[in-house]
Amino acid sequence: MCRIENWDFITSKFQYGTGYEKYPLWNEIPFFKGQKKIVLRNAGLINPESIEDYLAVGGYRALFKVLSGMTPDDIIAEVKNSGMRGRGGAGFPTGVKWELMKKNHSEKKYLICNADEGDPGAYMNRNEIESDPHSILEGMMIAAYAMGSDEGIAYIRAEYPLAVKRLEKAQMQAEALGLIGNKILGTDFSFKFDFVEGAGAFVCGEETALIASIEGKAGRPVPRPPYPSAKGLYGHPTNINNVETWCNIPVIINRGAQWFRETGTEKSPGTKVFSLVGKIKNTGLVEMPMGSTINQFVFDIGEGTGSTVKRVKAIQTGGPSGGCIPLELFNTAVDYESLAKIGAIMGSGGMVVMDQDNCMVDVARYFLEFNSAESCGKCTPCREGLTQALRILTKITRGQGTNADLNMLEMLSQTIKDTAICGLGQTAPNPILTTLKYFRHEYEEHIHEKRCYAGVCEELFLALCENSCPLHMDIPAYIELIKENRIEDAFEVTLRDNPLPGTIGRICHFHCQMRCRREMLDEPVSQGEIHRYLADTMYKLGNENMIYRKLIKEKLPDTGKKIAIVGAGPAGLTAAFYLVRLGHEVVVYDSFPEPGGLLRYGIPRYRLPNAVLKKEVDLIKKLGVKFKQNTTIGKDISLKQLEAKYDAIYVAIGAWKEMGLNIPGEDAKGVYMGTELLKSFALGKEPPAAWKVVVIGGGNVAIDVARSLWRHRKDVTVVYRREKCDMPANDAEIREAEAEGIKFHFMSSPAEVIVDANNKVKGLKVELMTCGGIDTSGRRKPVKTGKFDEIPCEAIVLAIGETVDSDLWKAEGLQIASWGGRIKINPLTQQTTKAKIYAGGDAVTGPSTAAEAMGMAKKAVEIIDFDLMQEKRYDRLYKKFTYRNVVPEDLKKSNKNVSYKLDVRDRIGSFMEVDCGYTGQQALNEVNRCLRCDVRCDE
Structure with a gap:
């Protein structure tokens, strides 16, 4: 709720009076603050079905001004001086376009209003027609007088019945007052107006395809020249402008070119209406001065995602043929030249905001699928090229892609862009090229890791919880095994995925809960509490030793390879756990008296008791890992000495x-x-x-x-x-x-x-x-x-x-990243600039969660082992368990189970653990809340 006390209709100003002060003024609300209403000046403030309302706010005043004293050349000069550029997407100077049309002498000339708005999620033109149809008619009549035309046609989508109805009504009202028809306002100027309802073909947004459609032919583009201004509809000179362009014309004539130029930039004056949608708090139609930054759209007007958990990742501008722009480039100005420089386009004004739950590979695939389906098929680059590009993208989203596919996709996209005959084909590869440029790592993750970290490409993950967990724990497995009362098996599944289940179950940020589908019903399942319960229960019963013995027995034969790990924190311990099981000799060097790193010396005992961590470190010791505590790299031993002694080194120090x-x-x-x-x-x-x-x-x-x-x-x-x-x-x-x-x-x-x-x-x-x-x-x-x-x-x-203490690693000869003092690595291999040395955890990422550091270490283990042994052996460390794959049928709302907490009065002066964990019944209740979204329909 807001109040409007006065309004500038551009051609007139109205004072409505004083509103209730408890409500903010309209331009004090974040969504409207910064907007400038020129095209949408009348939207919502006049009755669009009343010509009297339009006249009352200065409507048709520009037409009267033109017919009572301006020559066609005067009009075109004013439009040229305004710098107005076509708002349909191409941004061609409107005045220049009109001048070309005027110079072509013909007995018949046509004007066309392109209202064929085909971008998914875009509804700018629809709103402009539905809320202010007379401004479109007025703009077209001014243009007709300037270019010597006597007939206008609105090509409008049949899917917009209200827009069609209101434009038809506006036409009849204008005819009744003598504003459309013969000898308008007593002059020699006559103008007739007609409609053609389009069938919704996206390609008809291209002007030659649109003309063909009006003529009753298939909507297919034709090569140019000749341009429509010379040979267009039925072979006669034709001018086509977008709805929004026509809406601007009465304003330019009324207020003058100089006034119009005061808004926007030198090369792109005026405003532009955008459809702001997607993963954003405030959505809707936004009219902003040209040159406003993407940041202003997304964070000032849209107010971000509305969540501190979900972060904005990218924005796609220009509809399905637009480009995907990363957050780092959000300072880019929204104008034709600036967007073109970064591979995007203005288009008709669509803006789709995306967060970390959007997969950029799938985004490219989605838009390409749309463009491919909408291709008219006339030219080979577009018809065949888009089909092949879509085939490659689909392969990648299924985890079947290769590096060769990536190179082919890039080359193919550029070829289509350079050789297609119309705007659809020339811009269709933009989503591919921009995602390859700015989000190439996501393509590489799909190809090399067979992972879609956004959790979109279903063939690349088990369940959203498993996919969002940095350790990729098989959460559905241990949940179902608990349901079946197979506690030992559930613990074994957990331990194989996470060597510190009791520890992480206590202190994790629980990334899994952030993507739990149960949250759509009530609250996410407390997966962390569940695997903590498993560990605590096994430790209390002493049954963990049975699983430990199994892991020790399963150790692969001795490889003769020696690996040093620097740092006994979560990343170092995880790397040691898996590397030693692969048969390597592992020695961990750490500067603290006891292993654990941040877990032991950075997390208080009331959150993580020492006994829990010690028990889990003891397993790693039982597996054969050796620890050299109180040993500092650069002081007690150098990295160079380690290089001489070991086949590989994994640097896993924390950010202290x-x-x-x-x-x-x-x-x-x-x-x-x-x-x-x-x-x-x-x-x-x-x-x-x-x-x-x-x-x-x-x-x-x-x-x-x-x-x-x-x-x-x-x-x-x-x-x-x-x-x-x-x-x-x-x-x-x-x-x-x-x-x-x-x-x-x-x-x-x-x-x-x-x-x-x-x-x-x-x-x-x-x-x-x-x-x-x-x-x-x-x-x-x-x-x-x-x-x-x-x-x-x-x-x-x-x-x-x-x-991270970067000075130490610089002194030891490692290259440091240009920001944050972190060790520079190859993100796919975690290899540093030294061949034998790998790095992960906080040393590379800066301060992160323990689970993230451990997840990174697991990836490093797989790579290090492959580099040393030249074969893939990592999967041998895991074991498949069979269990029921049944989706619960009777869903009822139920809040998550909350564990008992130590009374506040018992905490002061004591470091006793505060969170007492689940009871057996609570754990069973909680696992029964799981929706089992890992179960696929074909199972």
């Missing part, structure tokens, strides 16, 4: 280097780093002596530090510069922190550490923030207010993010 704030007083006594503090707690050291502590940050490290300090009976306040909903920390951890009484200061940006005469911390000065627009992360930008506050404290902990 805390980022600074770069504010005054940051070097004061009493300022600590979050990761260092967590490490000291894990080593049993005493906390800082200060009682009032401020923790700066909103991630898991900040919350872990705050909750740990609270357990040491400190008065803790967390300061974060954004809103609570924007915190990257786990929601469950934030809720528990609030339950424990930890205070939060949101929308507060640290400005200065306040110190006493001895340079000791005595407070934190913060600048209060307010919410701005949406940024590329999907969160609202924190905007400075100039207002400040002071928070008294005796210690400050910085926990705003971590980076």
